[in-house]
Amino acid sequence: MSKNIQQMVRLDRREALKAAGAGVLALGFATTAHATPEAAAEALSKATGGASATASDKVSISLPEIAENGATVPVGVVVDSPMTPDNYVKHIHVFAEGNPSPETISFHLTPTGKADVNTRIRLGKTQNVVVAAVMSDGSVLTGTKEVKVTIGGCGG
Template sequence: MKRRKFLGLGFTSVAAVATLQTLGSASILSDHPKAYDATSADAALQGAYGTTNVVKDDKAVLKLPDIAENGAAVPVTVSTSLSNAKNMTIIIDNNPRPLAASWELTEGTIPKFSTRIKMRKTGNVRLIVEDANGKLHEAVKQVKVTVGGCGG
């Protein structure tokens, strides 16, 4: 429901600031901008998906080092074995703003993405994958951070 409502608004008020590229696109983060401001992992999850109800299974796959020497750039690869997943979101439990990044999955795109993230200190990183039925799958991995990297 919220998504539809947002789309409607998108063509009126938001259109003024949105570019042609973002206009009409819907995503977890554009629909739920409050998730950005969440200061706890559960609040970020609640903000983005409206629930904290997740299933830990092997549908969400999170690749991270066991130990990150530099918290300012921790390599991460996220993927899912689901062929029809809707989106993926990274949440970093111990960051001041846990919500780290989100992807909307599109047809033709192979749902496996790599990037680098900042981690303030040792803690859990979670990957949330929303499947076609709206069910949330989670993978959790603890990363030990030697030098934190959130000052930047």
């Protein structure tokens, strides 16, 4: 290669490395947008067809008070319902107020069995988890529980 071509290649490589370094720095300083309680309320309204929700002790949420690993937080929901063809839980929706998207998971139920579901969800930070149970008569019962997500399991 001639000396001029080598200099061009070297400069191009340097410029590429500079650009890559700037990109890495930009990614390091970028923040992930999180939902707000208002966004979670809007998602709840959309999922329930705009029905008004009522806080109820019939909705029991099982969550750890402190989650050492936000990537896999166990959550259980039990709704006190007779689960008969005339009175049952049609849907259970789970929302996380501080995740990038508040919609976490939805369960669709039939009158047979129990209104008892368990799963694992990802939580990005300490936040409220809101559960909405849509009943067969169209009413919506809700429950809320806060879970503290530690950073690296060190209580941060």
